[in-house]
Amino acid sequence: MQLFQIEYFIAVAESVSFTQGARRVNIVQSAVSAAIRQLEHELGSDLFIRQGRSIRLTPAGEAMLPRARTILADVQAARDAVDAVRGTVRGTVALGTLAHAGSVDVLQVLRTVRRDYPGIVIKLRQTVQGTRTSLADVRSGALDLALVSVPEEAAPGLELHPLHAEGIVFACSDSHPLAGRKRVSLSEIADEPFVDFPEGWGNRTTVDAAFAAAGLHRTVHTEVVSFTMATELVREGLGVAFLPESALQHGQEAGIRAIHTPLVWRIQLARSANRQATAAEQVLIEEFRGGGDIIPA
Template sequence: MQISQIEYFVAVAEALSFTRGAERVHIVQSAVSAGIRQLERELGAELFVRHGRTIRLAPAGEALLPRAHRILADIQAARDAVDAVRGTVRGTVALGTLAHAGSIDVLKILQAVRRDYPDIVVKLRQTVQGTRSSLADVRSGALDLALVSVSGEAAAGIELHALHAEEIAFVCSDHHRLAKRKRVVLSEIADERFIDFPEGWGNRSTVDGAFTAAGLNRTVQAEVVSFGMALELVRQDLGVAFLPESALQESELQESALQDDGVPGLWTIRTPLVWRIQLARSAERQATAAEHVLIRKFQEAGRPDASPAPGGPAI
């Protein structure tokens, strides 16, 4: 069993495609396919179920994948130990990021890593399915690190580093019945038409948790993946929303200037709900030297504390 065969297997297993897997390891597809066939012969089992051009992991492949990740992690740890003697840090880190990261300037952090540690390669992937999918990818090893939004302090099998926290505001149009109000309680808005992100996104989970804790049900009429889109729908009085404070400040709808009483067309009410961002990594394996560098850079840039709105509703 060769290291390259393990690398090929992991790449194809994560991409569920020989073509895309070969692109990840920068090797021609024929060599990747040959390497995996040889690995299957050595193990005496098929690792993939092949149906024409589509593939999925076979039971043997599912059993091998987490162990293959650990093998590659151990190899990287050995390289790190040698590099430490020479005073260098190198390696590749697969980093997942959110569509909106509050005050965390991801690009500035990546620039600092490239400047200070030119031998570290960061493969950036922006989530299109939210925190739940990012946590799954961290557990499986498809991502080494990921920015996530977990409302609690723990996630099974995950090590979380708190980076950022901010208030979540209730937002309605300035024509809404609650416009001009200073406070709002969940029981009086449970029947509203809500605009929110899909299930599995961190900000959605925080709001869902508040309604569940209050014994209330709500209806999400529209699901979006853009804070700007959510604000536009609210401004058109097509629903109400709970949105992080920074999303209000950075929205394209406010480019003309934010007025003291809120965005024109919108009315915002502060709440004690808090949106939190953490950097997640698997607790099942040792972090590489390159991962430690990114964790430190993100921690230096983070702002993990946020105070609830004074006098806000008892949500």
């Protein structure tokens, strides 16, 4: 088993395509296919089910993938040790990010790392399915680090570095009966028609957990994946929403009232607790922890 075979296997598995996997490793597709065929022969088992132009992992491939990622991580750790002797840091980091990151300045982190550590390559991926998917990807090794929103202080198999916290407001239109209030309780608004994000998104999880803890039930009438869409629906009186304070420009947009609640939205940087961070990952962790805005709950 050769290291390049493992690298090709991971690239194809994550791309779900021999063509895209070959592009990712900058090798012609025929060479990638031949290397994986040889790997399958050595292992005595097919790793992919090939159906025309589509492929998917076999059970053996599913079992192989996390171990293959661990092998590459161990090799990177060995390289880090050698680089440390020479005073250099290099490597590739797959970083997941949120659609909205509060005061966490992701672009500034990227600029700083590019300037100070030119040997580090950051593969940025914005989540389209929320924190739950990002956590799963960090656990599996598909992501090395990810900005997530978790209401708890700990999560199984993960290290969570707190970066930011802010209040969650109850957003309603100017014409709403509660628009003149400065603060509302959850029991007062449980029956409202809510606009919210899909289950698995961090802000939705925080709100659902708070209602469950209070023994209250609410109904989400509309699901969106954009704070902009949520505010537009609220402005038109088509529902109410829970939003981080920073999601409303200057705290309160025209036509919308932001009312305080006891809820807090938190952002953390997650990494797997089951392996040692590479030197490149540690650089990003330190850069993120140097910014943000930690606010007591």
